[in-house]
Amino acid sequence: MGYFLDLFLSGLTRGSIYALIALGYTMVYGIIQLINFAHGEIYMIGAFTALIVAGVLTIYGWNQMAIIFIASIVALLYSMGYGYTIEKIAYKPLRHAPRLSALISAIGMSLFLQNYVLLAQTSDFMLFPSLIPDFKFLTSFSHIARPSEFVIIISTAIVMVLLTFFIKFTKTGKAMRATAQDRQMAMLVGIDVNRVISITFIIGSATAALGGVLIASHIGQINFYMGFIAGIKAFVAAVLGGIGSMPGAVLGSLVLGWTESFFTGYVSSDYEDVFAFIFLVLILIFRPSGILGRSDTQKV
Amino acid sequence: MSFEQIKKSLLVSLWFMVLTFPIMVIRVNTIYHTVEWRWHRMFGVGISVFVLSFLWRYLMGRKEAGLKRKDRGEADILSRSQKLLHEPRFTRPAVIMAGAFIIAFPFIFSIYQTNIMITALIYVVTGLGLNIVVGLAGLLDLGYVAFYAVGAYSYALLNYHFGVGFWIALPIGGGIGMLFGILLGFPVLRLRGDYLAIVTLGFGEIIRLVLENWNAFSFGPSGIANIPRPGLFGVDFSLREATIYIYFLMIALALFTVFVVRRLQNSRIGRAWIALREDETACQAMGIDKTKTKLSAFAMGATWAGMAGVVFAAKTTFINPASFTIWESIIILCVVVLGGMGSAIGVIIGALVLILLPEYLRAFSEYRMLLFGAILVIMMVFRPGGVVSEVRQTYQFKGKGD
Structure with missing residues (x-):
């Protein structure tokens, strides 16, 4: 039972991180029908920025709480900046181009950002300081899970709730939903579509960066390649849940996290990544619209 | 260059200086707790972004002007590069010279250069194969290298277990x-x-x-060594001769590919691919049967990748999984995109530029x-x-103009 619980919690942690990334995918896809390949790179850049800021502040001898706070905030802000800029350079000029063009542009952006970090920083693994402190009130649960696991799960839950409120009740959230439903019509009723798309990228980037910072301090090391596989798996999760649907992305992420965790725990860890891909192919064949997605018929 | 534009470019370069600041400038060593500040990079970013933003605006302006011309129907059907390609006064001597150069190449240059050229030619063939899938049928295949790996491993394993020779393995690899x-x-x-892009990537x-x-099957990361080079009726080749032989073989394969692709492009199935891509x-x-048409494009592209894989295995005589990463697929995609999706001559130029330039500009x-x-x-x-860019087939009505 203990082993099962371990796997369950590690699956939940994994799923939470996938969910933070998958939300960005699903939001962007919902609005401009583009698989933002560079999204995983935003996650990686978030982790790198946090590492750099935390490293500098540690050397100048700041106290732990301040470092956590500042590093996370700076990482979030920078990722937002990157998300915004990427959209302006690589996707905005292609808004009326065929989807294939935008997709190729996204792949190019992903490749560019990976190599940008590789060249400007390093190709080695970098040790990431454990930013998450050992909270006193969590030590009584330490036989079940590490504090960082709790922090990841709890902060993911908070982000989900906030995001749901934002989409459901604020004016910008409404504008986002309207744009996702029908961009032309949204423009006609006076929604600044370009602004809405920018905001979507910014929010998606912020959640991805949060995921990056959390997972980096949980695992303890990062490199320039971390975003690629994580991004693809989050995409699998988004498709599993039904791309374009936010609760779907969360559900899909958790399902993927658990299945991966149990698969590696009980079957084999050699083929972990293979398993995720086979899972994706099976979903796409048998239920392309995902668990919570609507199947849309193509209109002319 | 107005004041407004300079101000805008300054703002853009300032934005990029801020944006790239942590990653470009600071480098922390988390083990020894040291920081390295590389301020000069910040100015480098600022200046290059300033210049690039003007270039960006200029190109954007030209693109928009081009689109407007197209809307008014004034655009030429053939672009400038296309006109050049259709001008016999230019093409005939160019083809003759290129032909002479291709034949003379391995005899003028060293084995090293010939080997680089062979690599470029392998990319030409795989690029032309991917061009069928991406360029003609509009299916983004990010796992193209898998078929290339399948080809390479089928030759290596068939040879290892059954001693199958290159010439028999070539069609088998394609198959x-x-x-x-x-x-x-x-x-x-x-x-x-x-x-499809994600599934193929997976x-x-x-x-x-x-x-x-x-x-047990593929010998894992250590790969398979001692794959024989292609033979010719049992003639023994020296290393140099074998390289030249592979070179001409690749030229022949590339020409064959170009021939097949061009014939396909104007066939019923080729037009079906293009139509499918458009709408x-x-x-x-x-x-048109959508699945069958797409499947034929996919299978055709995979066949060429398989054959190129066999040649690759025979050329390097050693293969391991590290040669077949996702980046290889993306390089091939890049060849197709740079050259021009759907155009054979474009893909050839793209492959030569992208593979040869990095080799010579170390x-x-x-x-x-x-x-x-x-x-x-x-x-x-x-x-x-x-x-x-590919020439679209258009029919112009030349009737009485009233």
């Missing part, structure tokens, strides 16, 4: 590639375009990971992948048709 293409294509081609990774982990729904309404070799990424974005934004 197995095609089989895998059909196997993968059958379930996934019903999907929408962007899902498939490429699955093949690589299986080759890496299934030691799936309309295409189906015209009575100083830039570490920036290779960075540049490839930038090329993909820039080409898509400014010239989605590639350097040599």
Whole structure:
């Protein structure tokens, strides 16, 4: 039972991180029908920025709480900046181009950002300081899970709730939903579509960066390649849940996290990544619209 | 260059200086707790972004002007590069000179240069194969290298276990590639375009990971060595002669590929591919079987990748899974995109430029992948048709003008 619980919690942690990334995918896809390949790179850049800021502040001898706070905030802000800029350079000029063009542009952006970090920083693994402190009130649960696991799960839950409120009740959230439903019509009723798309990228980037910072301090090391596989798996999760649907992305992420965790725990860890891909192919064949997605018929 | 524009460019470069600040300037060593500040990089970023933003605006302006001309119907049907390609006064001597150069190349230059050229030619063939899938049929295949790996491993394993020679393995490799293409294509081609990209990417990774982990079958990461070079009726070749032989073999294969692609392009199936790329729904309404047409494009592309894989194995005499990563697929994609999707001559130029330039400009070799990424974005934004864009078949009505 203990082993099962371990796997369950590690699956939940994994799923939470996938969910933070998958939300960005699903939001962007919902609005401009583009698989933002560079999204995983935003996650990686978030982790790198946090590492750099935390490293500098540690050397100048700041106290732990301040470092956590500042590093996370700076990482979030920078990722937002990157998300915004990427959209302006690589996707905005292609808004009326065929989807294939935008997709190729996204792949190019992903490749560019990976190599940008590789060249400007390093190709080695970098040790990431454990930013998450050992909270006193969590030590009584330490036989079940590490504090960082709790922090990841709890902060993911908070982000989900906030995001749901934002989409459901604020004016910008409404504008986002309207744009996702029908961009032309949204423009006609006076929604600044370009602004809405920018905001979507910014929010998606912020959640991805949060995921990056959390997972980096949980695992303890990062490199320039971390975003690629994580991004693809989050995409699998988004498709599993039904791309374009936010609760779907969360559900899909958790399902993927658990299945991966149990698969590696009980079957084999050699083929972990293979398993995720086979899972994706099976979903796409048998239920392309995902668990919570609507199947849309193509209109002319 | 107005004051407004300078102000805008200054703001943009300031934004990029801030944005790239932590990653470009600061470098922390988390083990020894030291920080390295590289301020000069910040100014480098500022100045280059300032210049680039003017270039960006200029190119954007030109693109918009071009679009406007097209809307008014004033645009030429053939672009300038296309006109050049259709001008016999230019093409005839160019073809003769290129032909003479190709034949003389291995005799003038060293084995090293010839080997680089062979690599470039392998990319020409794989590029032309991918061009069928991406350029003609509009299916984004990111796992193309998997078929290439299948070809290479089928030659290596057939040779290892049964002693099969190169010339028998070449069609078998192509055939197995095609089989895998059909196997993968059958379930996934019903999907929408962007899902296909991810599934094929996943498939490429699955093949690589299986080759890496299934030691009993593929000898794992250590790979397979001592793969024989192609033979010719039992003649013994020296290393130099063998290289020259492979070179001409590759030239022949490339010419054969160009021939097949050009014939296909104007056939019924080729036109069906192009129609499918342009509008799936309309295409189906015209009575074209979507799945069958897509599957044929996929299988055709995979066949060429399989054959190129066999040649690759024979050329390097050693293969391991590390040669078949996702980046290989993306480089091939880059070749197709730069050259011009759908145009054979474009793909050839693209492959030669992208493979030969980094070889000769060693100083830039570490920036290779960075540049490839930038090329993909820039080409898509400014010239989605590639350097040599495909000529669309158009019919002009030349009736009485009243």
